[in-house]
Amino acid sequence: MSAAAETIRPDAAPVVHDAVLRLAGPRALTLDSGQALAQLAIAYNTYGELNAAKSNAILICHALSLDQHAASVNPLTGKPGWWELMVGPGKPFDTSRFFVICANVVGGCMGTTGPRDVDPATGKSYGLTFPVITIRDMVRAQALLVDHLGIAELLCVAGGSMGGMQVLEWMASYPERVISAIPIATAAKHSAQNIAFHEVGRQAIMADPDWRGGDYLEHGVFPSKGLAVARMAAHITYLSEAALQRKFGRELQDRQQVSYAFDADFQVESYLRHQGRSFVERFDANSYLYITRAMDYFDLAADHGGQLARAFARLKARVCVASFTSDWLFPTTESKRIVHALNAAAANVSFVEFDTDKGHDAFLLDLPEMEGIFGGFVNAAAAHRGLKAT
Amino acid sequence: MSAAAETIRPDAAPVVHDAVLRLAGPRALTLDSGQALAQLAIAYNTYGELNAAKSNAILICHALSLDQHAASVNPLTGKPGWWELMVGPGKPFDTSRFFVICANVVGGCMGTTGPRDVDPATGKSYGLTFPVITIRDMVRAQALLVDHLGIAELLCVAGGSMGGMQVLEWMASYPERVISAIPIATAAKHSAQNIAFHEVGRQAIMADPDWRGGDYLEHGVFPSKGLAVARMAAHITYLSEAALQRKFGRELQDRQQVSYAFDADFQVESYLRHQGRSFVERFDANSYLYITRAMDYFDLAADHGGQLARAFARLKARVCVASFTSDWLFPTTESKRIVHALNAAAANVSFVEFDTDKGHDAFLLDLPEMEGIFGGFVNAAAAHRGLKAT
Numbered sequence: 001m002s003a004a005a006e007t008i009r010p011d012a013a014p015v016v017h018d019a020v021l022r023l024a025g026p027r028a029l030t031l032d033s034g035q036a037l038a039q040l041a042i043a044y045n046t047y048g049e050l051n052a053a054k055s056n057a058i059l060i061c062h063a064l065s066l067d068q069h070a071a072s073v074n075p076l077t078g079k080p081g082w083w084e085l086m087v088g089p090g091k092p093f094d095t096s097r098f099f100v101i102c103a104n105v106v107g108g109c110m111g112t113t114g115p116r117d118v119d120p121a122t123g124k125s126y127g128l129t130f131p132v133i134t135i136r137d138m139v140r141a142q143a144l145l146v147d148h149l150g151i152a153e154l155l156c157v158a159g160g161s162m163g164g165m166q167v168l169e170w171m172a173s174y175p176e177r178v179i180s181a182i183p184i185a186t187a188a189k190h191s192a193q194n195i196a197f198h199e200v201g202r203q204a205i206m207a208d209p210d211w212r213g214g215d216y217l218e219h220g221v222f223p224s225k226g227l228a229v230a231r232m233a234a235h236i237t238y239l240s241e242a243a244l245q246r247k248f249g250r251e252l253q254d255r256q257q258v259s260y261a262f263d264a265d266f267q268v269e270s271y272l273r274h275q276g277r278s279f280v281e282r283f284d285a286n287s288y289l290y291i292t293r294a295m296d297y298f299d300l301a302a303d304h305g306g307q308l309a310r311a312f313a314r315l316k317a318r319v320c321v322a323s324f325t326s327d328w329l330f331p332t333t334e335s336k337r338i339v340h341a342l343n344a345a346a347a348n349v350s351f352v353e354f355d356t357d358k359g360h361d362a363f364l365l366d367l368p369e370m371e372g373i374f375g376g377f378v379n380a381a382a383a384h385r386g387l388k389a390t
Numbered sequence: 391m392s393a394a395a396e397t398i399r400p401d402a403a404p405v406v407h408d409a410v411l412r413l414a415g416p417r418a419l420t421l422d423s424g425q426a427l428a429q430l431a432i433a434y435n436t437y438g439e440l441n442a443a444k445s446n447a448i449l450i451c452h453a454l455s456l457d458q459h460a461a462s463v464n465p466l467t468g469k470p471g472w473w474e475l476m477v478g479p480g481k482p483f484d485t486s487r488f489f490v491i492c493a494n495v496v497g498g499c500m501g502t503t504g505p506r507d508v509d510p511a512t513g514k515s516y517g518l519t520f521p522v523i524t525i526r527d528m529v530r531a532q533a534l535l536v537d538h539l540g541i542a543e544l545l546c547v548a549g550g551s552m553g554g555m556q557v558l559e560w561m562a563s564y565p566e567r568v569i570s571a572i573p574i575a576t577a578a579k580h581s582a583q584n585i586a587f588h589e590v591g592r593q594a595i596m597a598d599p600d601w602r603g604g605d606y607l608e609h610g611v612f613p614s615k616g617l618a619v620a621r622m623a624a625h626i627t628y629l630s631e632a633a634l635q636r637k638f639g640r641e642l643q644d645r646q647q648v649s650y651a652f653d654a655d656f657q658v659e660s661y662l663r664h665q666g667r668s669f670v671e672r673f674d675a676n677s678y679l680y681i682t683r684a685m686d687y688f689d690l691a692a693d694h695g696g697q698l699a700r701a702f703a704r705l706k707a708r709v710c711v712a713s714f715t716s717d718w719l720f721p722t723t724e725s726k727r728i729v730h731a732l733n734a735a736a737a738n739v740s741f742v743e744f745d746t747d748k749g750h751d752a753f754l755l756d757l758p759e760m761e762g763i764f765g766g767f768v769n770a771a772a773a774h775r776g777l778k779a780t
Contacts, residue, residue, distance in 0.1 A: 032650075033650040035650075128652070131650070132650040132651060132652075189640060190640070191631065191634070191635060191640075192631075192634040192635050192637075192638045192639055192640065192656075192658045193626065193631045193634045193635070195640070195656050195658050195659065196622075196626045196634060196658050196659070196662055197623075197626060199622070199654075199656075199658070199659045199662055199663075200619060200622045200623045200626065200662070202652065203615075203618070203619050203622060203662075203663070203666070204594055204597075204619045206652075207594075207597075207598065207615035207616060207618070207619055208597065209599055225593075225597035226597060228593070228597070229590060229593050229594045229597055229619065232586075232589070232590045232593060233590045233623050236583065236586045236587060236590065241581065241582075241583045241718075241721075244581070244582040244583045244586060245581060245582050245583070247582075248582045249582055250579060250580070250581075250582065250585070250689060250692075258687055260422075260423040260425075260521070260522040261522060262518070262522075262592065262596075262679060262683065264589075265686075266582075266585050266589075266686065268582045268585050268586050268589070269585065269586070269589045272586055272589055272590070272593075273589075273593070276593070289652060293652065296655075296656065297648055299640060302640075328631075328718070331631075
């Protein structure tokens with residue numbers, strides 16, 4: 001990821017530009033905490049071509065455990081991009097018409113500066129000396145990238161879960177730069193229950209002696225067990241009870257009878273253990289601490305005098321707020337709060353609740369209705385902007 | 391707890407008899423796994439007096455993390471009994487009329503034989519060599535205790551959560567011995583989501599290097615951190631989102647602003663950490679593994695040819711099934727499944743869903759409506775049995 005590389009992929013794959021923007025300076029990125037990063041790398045992918053007017057750019061914001069590989073193979077896992085259903089030629093975010101940008105968040109571990117990187121001031125990995133970051137800090141870094149690309153306005157900013165938080169923050173912090181926005185399966189603040197689940201994950205990581213107070217890299221170890229437990233707990237919250245029941249029920253794994261032991265008798269146990277194991281191969285434990293913390297701190301109303309509508313006072317964008325019936329992590333009530341505030345700000349807002357039993361992660365899955373609605377919404381925003389339909 | 395001790399407590403406290411029944415023999419307790427315990431201790435409390443006809447006995451079954459101290463001070467924590475609202479003179483389970491029994495479950499750590507105890511065959515603590523137990527094994531041990539007390543029939547068997555599973559197992563395994571039953575906030579089988587949460591807890595314990603493959607006692611250590619994480623994850627499931635929101639919301643703990651660090655900024659974090667810390671002072675880590683496993687294995691229909699109604703074919707008891715609107719761990723749908731099966735078995739069943747936002751743990755809390763209904767139900771069962779009202 002240290003050098004930019006352009007790849008043409010066959011079939012219906014978009015043109016991918018996999019790059020890193022590097023910024024340096026005493027306050028290369030100023031943070032909400034008052035601290036600053038003197039060196040900032042932003043790892044990002046772009047798909048499709050920016051037009052001459054630079055009016056066809058769409059920013060995709062990723063969720064907690066995802067990254068910039070939205071529509072191209074993840075080099076670490078070899079798996080397809082996490083939103084290939086949505087981003088590509090002829091897809092809702094149509095890369096034959098639009099220029100789609102996706103950047104790894106600040107605090108992440110896929111190329112953008114995070115706790116795993118070397119602190120230029122000490123020559124050592126940051127670990128827990130990395131400053132605590134916020135959703136606004138993530139968005140501030142994205143704005144620097146958008147500046148670097150010479151883009152004044154984004155045709156659309158879209159994302160689910162923590163990605164949706166970033167969308168809301170774009171609407172609040174850069175209202176003049178957002179033409180349209182799609183915050184999905186998200187909330188304007190993290191709830192007590194959500195904070196509680198994150199705290200369990202953090203405590204699981206910190207309880208692992210290989211975490212070493214955050215200095216595991218210096219000691220050549222990694223808190224795999226703690227991070228796996230954190231991922232397992234979180235993963236349950238990404239699925240609905242109905243989805244777990246449908247996928248696994250009480251089915252046994254590779255056996256006819258229970259073992260009367262502590263093996264993974266049930267398929268759901270085996271599945272969760274696999275989720276934990278595979279996560280530690282691709283994610284940094286300290287990044288998990290920092291990014292969950294950023295989500296917990298998110299409270300857009302509190303940042304605007306306690307009234308969410310004020311966050312949207314200067315907003316001109318068309319907004320499509322979306323939720324899923326079976327999402328209990330970011331339930332529809334949270335999306336409705338956002339809609340109410342947008343209405344109170346006389347914003348141009350539509351709201352859609354998708355009927356699915358797949359839970360929070362439904363935004364990553366194949367939902368033709370969702371694809372149709374988001375595609376239509378982006379096309380309408382493009383038409384309003386005078387972009388020709390293909 | 392090694393010797394029986396009788397205590398008279400002042401005011402409205404019930405007469406407490408705190409005792410241990412000790413049984414020995416090659417198969418003192420035969421288990422579902424095919425294994426057996428050669429020595430069995432059953433630690434139990436009784437409240438009130440058994441009448442001459444031995445017709446006024448009520449068995450209370452405890453939940454996962456509770457014990458036999460239902461209506462008297464817990465000697466380990468110094469806290470009141472966990473169901474003092476329900477059990478005592480003039481309470482729904484009125485100890486001035488009824489003889490109330492509560493025993494620590496097999497596999498537990500409050501005096502009944504469990505993995506912390508010494509295996510008579512080796513002279514060492516069982517650890518993971520303790521046989522895996524089931525809900526039916528727990529109930530089988532309770533039946534031995536009831537035999538020992540000379541009681542043929544129980545006027546009522548009542549309990550919530552895992553206690554409710556035991557109630558259902560009593561109804562299925564000893565239908566001739568149960569006059570009435572109150573299974574509360576429970577299910578006839580553990581769901582995929584419930585198994586998943588338990589598996590996270592077990593993995594957290596096993597990930598703690600101080601667990602030592604279950605042999606921590608031999609090494610003079612204890613997996614406190616892992617057990618605390620397990621408890622934290624479980625505790626979230628005992629409360630509703632609304633209850634967490636009402637109790638904590640996003641309120642900060644002992645500060646005006648977030649710390650931009652990993653302290654417990656939010657009250658809900660501080661609360662969860664406290665729950666974890668206090669649990670490890672009173673509970674055994676291996677007991678937690680065994681008891682969660684017993685709950686996961688529970689599937690009453692599977693034990694009766696796949697049809698839940700068959701489990702209740704010989705049942706004569708009056709049954710009151712109860713659930714709580716905001717309980718997402720054992721939701722009302724699970725209680726309704728039990729009611730449907732009881733109806734299909736032409737059993738004498740009533741069903742009540744209490745409207746509360748307090749979540750699963752509501753059965754432990756002050757709910758006057760619940761107290762009234764359970765008290766009325768037990769009184770009616772007693773009247774049918776010809777017991778005089780006081």
